[in-house]
Amino acid sequence: MNAPETLRSPAASATAPSTLRYQGGFGNQFETEAIPGALPRGRNSPQRAPMDLYPELLSGSAFTAPRVENRRTWLYRRQPSVVTGAFHAYEQPFWTSGAAGGVAAPPDPLRWHPFPMPDEQPGAPGVDFVDSLKTLVSNGDPDAQTGMAALIYAFNRPMTRRALMNADGEMLIVPQQGGLRLTTEMGLLDVVPGEIALVPRGVTFRVEAHDGAARGYICENYGAAFRLPELGPIGSNGLANPRDFLAPVAAHEPDGAPYEVIRKTGGALWRNAQAVTPFNVVAWHGNLTPLKYDTAHFMTIGSISFDHPDPSIFTVLTSPSDTPGTANCDFVIFPPRWLVQEDTFRPPWYHRNVMSEFMGLIHGQYDAKPEGFRPGGASLHNCLVPHGPDADAFEAASTRTLTPQKLDHTLAFMFESRWRFRPSEWALRGGALDADYAACWGGLKDKFKPA
Ligand SMILES: O=C(O)Cc1cc(O)ccc1O
Numbered sequence: 001m002n003a004p005e006t007l008r009s010p011a012a013s014a015t016a017p018s019t020l021r022y023q024g025g026f027g028n029q030f031e032t033e034a035i036p037g038a039l040p041r042g043r044n045s046p047q048r049a050p051m052d053l054y055p056e057l058l059s060g061s062a063f064t065a066p067r068v069e070n071r072r073t074w075l076y077r078r079q080p081s082v083v084t085g086a087f088h089a090y091e092q093p094f095w096t097s098g099a100a101g102g103v104a105a106p107p108d109p110l111r112w113h114p115f116p117m118p119d120e121q122p123g124a125p126g127v128d129f130v131d132s133l134k135t136l137v138s139n140g141d142p143d144a145q146t147g148m149a150a151l152i153y154a155f156n157r158p159m160t161r162r163a164l165m166n167a168d169g170e171m172l173i174v175p176q177q178g179g180l181r182l183t184t185e186m187g188l189l190d191v192v193p194g195e196i197a198l199v200p201r202g203v204t205f206r207v208e209a210h211d212g213a214a215r216g217y218i219c220e221n222y223g224a225a226f227r228l229p230e231l232g233p234i235g236s237n238g239l240a241n242p243r244d245f246l247a248p249v250a251a252h253e254p255d256g257a258p259y260e261v262i263r264k265t266g267g268a269l270w271r272n273a274q275a276v277t278p279f280n281v282v283a284w285h286g287n288l289t290p291l292k293y294d295t296a297h298f299m300t301i302g303s304i305s306f307d308h309p310d311p312s313i314f315t316v317l318t319s320p321s322d323t324p325g326t327a328n329c330d331f332v333i334f335p336p337r338w339l340v341q342e343d344t345f346r347p348p349w350y351h352r353n354v355m356s357e358f359m360g361l362i363h364g365q366y367d368a369k370p371e372g373f374r375p376g377g378a379s380l381h382n383c384l385v386p387h388g389p390d391a392d393a394f395e396a397a398s399t400r401t402l403t404p405q406k407l408d409h410t411l412a413f414m415f416e417s418r419w420r421f422r423p424s425e426w427a428l429r430g431g432a433l434d435a436d437y438a439a440c441w442g443g444l445k446d447k448f449k450p451a
């Protein structure tokens, strides 16, 4: 059993991270108590729970879902989540949802310059995590629990006595600049760039920056929960290993002034004022929990003979759709790795892909676009939109001497979806769109030399 863990106050949490304790294993059945004896033994719902806590079940799958996909957690809390007060409409016009929340865009490749930090926008007021969220591209429909959105966050204020619960989807958080402290119903997580956090649909949480400000990407997944991909012929080890996914230990905070909880449901945001902190869970057990993962632990597989393999070998997590092998969303990383292929054009080939590709860059350079694709920016290559290495990357990779080559100090990622994305109005007209993107292929001349 874990020793007690105490939540720090919201004000203090916007500082450097402390060393938190975690418990490891994707999908594991965890049990944790902030006060020894708070968890009931041998049953979930005794007539009176220890310490007069309220048992509350949070499910992440239908009760009858197959065991391998079944997710639920029992929370033992000082007051149940039903103690809230009424919700009222909350305006956050930039967090749009689903295909209906986007606008028509031509079938051009799209790219965005790094999205500005709040401090880079003169006169801009401070903003917290929730209010900074901006949808870049989205598809599907949160009411139909299908599709996803890619969002950017860039904030410089803590969420003081404010929390978020998203019933529309789980939130895969990909920090790009600045570390984050996530306070969740299940406990605390610290994540820094290079790591990711996964907050299940329906789990209430709060986000603060370790150093005052932070920027990053989010996949809001309306569809089936992310899970580890099947490994097929790779075998029983490799890619993201289950034990490297870390869950928090139970932690709770004292009540105080009213809390504001923002709930997102059906694409709309709502707010309340409640006297009860949502972070009042003294103990919990189950397999539905926020997780963090350090991409440095990803065991990368590649070609050791010739040719450039499909990027599916870089899948960290997948959200399946109803069609086998055709994901609602794959979360794919391009981590540091060796390239050793002989007689091979080593960067990605030119391609037109039926799946739609949203990409971001955490740090370093991406081999297909060493210049214009920058950390904190993004790109969109929608269903069957042609793309591939820019002219400079093509020239360099076609002529280099093929010795073993380390792609180092780099981390790019992709949210790949079977559903075509629609950009948001803000993505197209908010000022970050790279109007010259297509020019990067202008130098690809006809060099055909008939024999
Ligand atoms: O377009 C991209 O850069 C992503 C990508 C990478 C790769 O190695 C193969 C295909 C692909 O879509």
Ligand SMILES: [Fe+2]
Pocket (backbone or CB within 6 Å): 351, 353, 357, 381, 387
């Ligand atoms: Fe691609």
